[in-house]
Every structure is written in structure tokens, then in C-alpha cells.
Amino acid sequence: MKRETLWSCAALVAGLIFLSPVLYTIWMSFLTVDSYYSGDPVLTLANYRAAFGQYDFLRYLLNSLLVSGVVTLGGLALAVMAAFAFARFDFPGGNFLFAAVVATLMIPGHITLIPNYLTLANLGLLDTYAGLILPAISNGFAAFFLRQYIRGIPRALDEAAYMDGARPLQVLWRVIVPIARPAILSMGLYIFITEWNNYIWPLVAINDSDLYTLQIGLAKLYRENPGEDVINWPLVMAASTITILPILLGFLAVERHLVRGITMGAVK
Amino acid sequence: MHSRMTPYLLIAPLLAFIAVFTYIPILTSVDLSFREWDFLTAAKPWVGTENYRLVLSSTQFWNSVKVTAIFALVSVPLRLLLAIGIASYLVREALPQRLLRGALFLPSVTSTVAIAVVFSWLFATDYGVINAALAVFGLPKIYWLQDPQLALWVIIFVNTWKQLGYDIVIYIAGLQAIPTDLYDAANVDGGKRFHVFRRVTVPLVMPTTYFLLVISMIEAFQVFTVVDVMTRGGPAGATDMVVNMLYRVGFTLFDIGQGSAIAVLLFILLIALAVFKARVLGRRVHYEA
Incomplete structure (x- = not known):
């Protein structure tokens, strides 16, 4: 028992050393530039006031939340429906179409960069929220992962519902989705984080600073402070903290949720 | 019960998005790579293989291939080696292991841009923590990101720090799937710890290694964000990756033809890599436990 405590302390220290760049970033974000x-050290909230106010990071934060939120919900909806079809229906071309979905996992995303820019330009969707969202909606990995998960759910449950006169979408919504909830939640988390941290696409698709996501806003803020000795590092670190923190907090919240979902299923 | 159309209707939305934003763009890229175009003019004249000739004869392109290959071939094996070693210590479901796992995993879900900004500060020549620490020991300051000999290694370090936790978590899942009686047998035979690791652990997590190798290589050959924020490919092209060049040619020089040619070449390279790995490594992957 004592040894265990000792090891826990050692692990904690090792973890803190590993994470020290991030921890120091958060500490720095509360310092005045002069200090x-x-x-x-002189502590202040001025960096956050400046970041949220003058430097528009409140807007970037809301943009990131909106874009990542819609991509997650839309991506999950498409993936769950397709996963249900691939897991439960035998249909001509099904294997081929499933292979076409899985193959997108191996396709390097950057080959689509220029053509997607052109597609959105033709649709007049550059510099719009739709332009940020649409190319990110389809998620082959989520479809693949959820299909595997749904295959593990006993078919008898579907059949009982069909006997009661349910239609496929009702079976999906009332039977499959509640059981697959832990898997859907973890996929949602994965999609949200990926989209939140997305950099190259908003960099290409957005010019209007009203539509910047946090990643673009942070990169510009850092870059537009030219020359090393004039960089307002505490302000940059406040902006970095704003960019990192929602994911960390969200991760902790959803992790608890995930554990609850799994343990509830085990108790029933 | 339900009509024959049901499954098609269920997959149609996903397939429509995949077609419009993944498959058709591949064809468009191939088409554009044979044309000359700058986004602005109406005409996109067919120029045959001219764009490929220009790209393949430019020193910039071969430099970016070299830099990307060094980055991928150093950082991926480095990450996997560290990850399998650390994972074999963190595989137990006890508090210390879980704490350290959480700490190591954290960077992999945080923003690459923010991490790149933070490490730009750590490695800054003036007022950077690392040079400040060197100064304490009376050592001269090092131009980490301005020295062409060093910048790429800093990029590799940052990438390793950020992605390591992901590899560890995947390895732990792989290790937990190994039946414990195999270890018991190895220990009864009097296996030394490192010996057991080499003879039992490493072969049995081969499928995990293969999975990580494939996805990490694909990802490494497409590295962009860290470089764009920290060095923009500099100094003197020392960190200029293929995708950074693709971005520059396509979206700052507006040379769509050459940009598309680079994209197609990268695509072919990655497909070749995947096929090669399936052929060469695929045979050695499967072990019956």
C-alpha cells in the first residue's frame, strides 16, 4: 500500500514534468507583460480581457464551438445511419460500397484541398460557415467503427421491434442508438476534437476574420507579433490557453459520461 | 417489413458527401494536374505532363521530399519504440499507471497550433526557457529554429512529444489483449525481463505495431501544421514538408496545375507505401495467440 502511494507520487511528478510546457503556458497567461x-511575477486577468475583447477571441471561440458542434452532429447522423445499413442489411453492392467508405481512411486528405476549394468557390461558399462545415461532415472512420459495434448487438432485439411493427428508422433510433450510446459518444468526442483542432482547411477556406476559428486566430495573433523581443508572450499564452482549455474540460466531462454509460449497461 | 430501398437510402447521405468531397476531388486533381491555371482566368489549357516535368525537375520539390522522408523515417520509429517501452510499464490498471497515462495522452488531443506556439516560445532564441536554462550553466544560446541543422530536429521533438501518448494508449489496448498465461509460461521458463519483452511482448503486439506504423506514416507524410506555425518551412527550406510546399504553390502562388501535380504525386507515394507495407510487413503480422 505504501509502495503504491510512492509510485503514485512518482507517476504524478513524471506526468507534471511531461506536461510542464502546458502548465507553464497557463501560468504565463496570468502574468503582466512587464513582470x-x-x-x-505580477498576476493579472488583463491578457484574457485583451484576448476576448480587443483580439476577438470570444468570437473565434464561438465560431469553433459552432463549426465543431455541427460537424459532430452531422457527422454522427450520417455515420450512424450508414453503419446501421452496413451492419444489418444484405444488399447488392453493399460490400463494394462499404469498401469505398473504408478506403477513405487510407486516402491522404490533402489531395482534396485544391478541388474542394474550387467546389466551394463555385457554390459561393468560401468565407461562410457552410464552407467550413460541409467538407468535414463525412467520416469514414466513424461509419466503420460504429458498424463494427452495431454488429455486436444481438439481432433478436431488432427483430422483436420489427414484430411490433416498427420501421427501420424507428428500430435504429429506439433500439440501436440507445445501446450503441457509449460508442456513439466516443466517436462524437473523436470527431469534435479532430474538427476543433483542424487547421489547414479553415486556413484555405476563410479570409474574413469574422469567421476565424480559434486555430486560425491563434496562429495569426502569434505571427503578427513580429520580432522576438516585442512578442507579448503572456497575451499569446492566454490565447493558447483559450484554445486548449475547452477540449480539456470537455474531455473530462465526457469521459465521466462515458464511464457512466458503460457501467450502467453493466448493471442492468 | 421494409422496402428493398431502405439500406440505400440510409447510406445515401454519407456516400453523397464522400463522393462530392473525396472521390470526385481525386479525379479533379488528376485532371487539373495536366492543365495550366491560376484560379483567375477562364481558360485552363491542357499542357500534358508539363506540370509534372516542372515539379520533378525542381530542387524545391526534391528537398521537400527529402525533408518529409527524414521526418517520417525518424519520428515514426522513434515514437513507436518509446511508446511500446512505456506502454509495457503502464499496462496495469492501477492508479500510478493511470495517472501517467492520462498525462501522456493529454497532448495528443490538444490543439497542434497551440502546442506549436508554446514550443516556439520554449525554443525561442531570446527569452526562451531552454536557452535561459543553458545560460544558467554558462552555455551559449542556441538558434534552435534559425539553424538549418537543428530546426528539423526541433520539429521532430515537438511531434514526438505531442503524438506519443496516442501511440501509448493504442499499445496498452494491444498489450491488454495478450493472455497473461503466455507471460506466466515465459516467466516459469526463467525469462529475463528484457528477454520476455523481446520474445513475447514485441511479437504479440505486432498487429498493433503494424496498425500504428501504417497510420503514423500516412500522417507523418502529411505533416503541415507544426511546420507552418513554427518555421513556415524555413530556415532555407530545412523544414519544408511536401504539404507545406503544396500549400504554398497552390494557395500563395496560385499555380493550380503544379499544386495539383504535387498532390497527385503525394497521393501515389502514400498508396505505394501502403501497398508496400501490406506486402512486406503484412506477412509477418499474424501470430496466433
Whole structure:
């Protein structure tokens, strides 16, 4: 028992050392610029006030939340429906179409960069939320993962519902989705994080600073501080913290949710 | 019960998006790579293989291939080696292991841009923590991101720090699937710890290694964000990856033909890599436990 405690402390210290760049970032974000350069710490919230106000990070934060949220919901909806079809129906061309979905996992995303830019330009969707969202909606990995999960759910449950006169979409919504909830939640988390951290596509598709996501806003803020000794590092670190923190907090919240979903299923 | 159309209707939305934003764009890229175009003019004259000739004869392109290959061939094996070693220590479901796992995993879900910004500060020449630490020991400051000999290694370090936790978590899942009686047998035979690791653990997690190798290589050959934020491909092209060049040619020089040619070449390279790995490594992957 004592040894265990000792090891826990050692692991904690090792973890903190590993994460020290991130922890120091958060600490720095509360320092005044002068105190950062003089080395005599004076704490302040001014960096956050400046980031959210003058530098528009509140707007970038809301843009990121909106885009990642819609991509996650839309992506899950498409993936769940397709996964249900691939897991439960035998239909001509089914294997081929499933292979076409899985193959997208191996396709390097950057070959689509220029053509997708052109497609959106033709549709007049550059510099719009739709332009940020639409190319990110389809998610072959989520469809593949959920199909595997749904295959593990006993078919007898579907059949009982069909006997009661349910239609396929009702079976999906009332039988499959509740049982597959842990898998759907973890896929949702994965899609949200991926989209939140997406950089190259918004960089290409967005010029209007009103539509910047956090990633683009942060990169520009960092870059537009030219010359090393004039960089307002505490402000940049406040902006970095704003970019990192929602994912960390969300991760903790959803992780608890996930554990509850799994344990509830085990108790029933 | 339900009509024969039901499954098609269920997959139609996903397939429509995949067709419009993945498959048709591949064909468009191939088409555009044989044309000359700058986004602005109406005409897109067919120029045959001219774009490929220009790309394949430019030193910039071969430099970016070399830099990307070094990045991928150093950082992927490095990550996997560290990850399998660390994972074999963290595989137990006890508190210390779980704490450390959480800490190591964290960077892999955080924003690459933010991490790149933070490490730009750590490695900054003036006021950077690392040079400040060197100064304490009376050592001269090092131009980490301005020195062509060093910048790529800094990029590899940052990428390893960020992605390591993901590899570890996948390895732990792989290790937990190994039946414990295999270890018991190895230990009864008097196996030394490293010996057991080499003879039992490493072969049995081969499928995990193969999976990580394939996806990490694909990802490594497409690295962009860390480089764009930290060095923009500099100094003097020392960190210029293929995708950074693709972005520059396509979206700052507006040379759609050459940009598309680079995209197609990258695509062919990655498909070849995947096929090669399936052929060469695929045979050695499967072990019956």
C-alpha cells in the first residue's frame, strides 16, 4: 500500500514534468507583460480581457464551438445511419460500397484541398460557415467503427421491434442508438476534437476574420507579433490557453459520461 | 417489413458527401494536374505532363521530399519504440499507471497550433526557457529554429512529444489483449525481463505495431501544421514538408496545375507505401495467440 502511494507520487511528478510546457503556458497567461520580462511575477486577468475583447477571441471561440458542434452532429447522423445499413442489411453492392467508405481512411486528405476549394468557390461558399462545415461532415472512420459495434448487438432485439411493427428508422433510433450510446459518444468526442483542432482547411477556406476559428486566430495573433523581443508572450499564452482549455474540460466531462454509460449497461 | 430501398437510402447521405468531397476531388486533381491555371482566368489549357516535368525537375520539390522522408523515417520509429517501452510499464490498471497515462495522452488531443506556439516560445532564441536554462550553466544560446541543422530536429521533438501518448494508449489496448498465461509460461521458463519483452511482448503486439506504423506514416507524410506555425518551412527550406510546399504553390502562388501535380504525386507515394507495407510487413503480422 505504501509502495503504491510512492509510485503514485512518482507517476504524478513524471506526468507534471511531461506536461510542464502546458502548465507553464497557463501560468504565463496570468502574468503582466512587464513582470514576465522582468521575472518578478505580477498576476493579472488583463491578457484574457485583451484576448476576448480587443483580439476577438470570444468570437473565434464561438465560431469553433459552432463549426465543431455541427460537424459532430452531422457527422454522427450520417455515420450512424450508414453503419446501421452496413451492419444489418444484405444488399447488392453493399460490400463494394462499404469498401469505398473504408478506403477513405487510407486516402491522404490533402489531395482534396485544391478541388474542394474550387467546389466551394463555385457554390459561393468560401468565407461562410457552410464552407467550413460541409467538407468535414463525412467520416469514414466513424461509419466503420460504429458498424463494427452495431454488429455486436444481438439481432433478436431488432427483430422483436420489427414484430411490433416498427420501421427501420424507428428500430435504429429506439433500439440501436440507445445501446450503441457509449460508442456513439466516443466517436462524437473523436470527431469534435479532430474538427476543433483542424487547421489547414479553415486556413484555405476563410479570409474574413469574422469567421476565424480559434486555430486560425491563434496562429495569426502569434505571427503578427513580429520580432522576438516585442512578442507579448503572456497575451499569446492566454490565447493558447483559450484554445486548449475547452477540449480539456470537455474531455473530462465526457469521459465521466462515458464511464457512466458503460457501467450502467453493466448493471442492468 | 421494409422496402428493398431502405439500406440505400440510409447510406445515401454519407456516400453523397464522400463522393462530392473525396472521390470526385481525386479525379479533379488528376485532371487539373495536366492543365495550366491560376484560379483567375477562364481558360485552363491542357499542357500534358508539363506540370509534372516542372515539379520533378525542381530542387524545391526534391528537398521537400527529402525533408518529409527524414521526418517520417525518424519520428515514426522513434515514437513507436518509446511508446511500446512505456506502454509495457503502464499496462496495469492501477492508479500510478493511470495517472501517467492520462498525462501522456493529454497532448495528443490538444490543439497542434497551440502546442506549436508554446514550443516556439520554449525554443525561442531570446527569452526562451531552454536557452535561459543553458545560460544558467554558462552555455551559449542556441538558434534552435534559425539553424538549418537543428530546426528539423526541433520539429521532430515537438511531434514526438505531442503524438506519443496516442501511440501509448493504442499499445496498452494491444498489450491488454495478450493472455497473461503466455507471460506466466515465459516467466516459469526463467525469462529475463528484457528477454520476455523481446520474445513475447514485441511479437504479440505486432498487429498493433503494424496498425500504428501504417497510420503514423500516412500522417507523418502529411505533416503541415507544426511546420507552418513554427518555421513556415524555413530556415532555407530545412523544414519544408511536401504539404507545406503544396500549400504554398497552390494557395500563395496560385499555380493550380503544379499544386495539383504535387498532390497527385503525394497521393501515389502514400498508396505505394501502403501497398508496400501490406506486402512486406503484412506477412509477418499474424501470430496466433
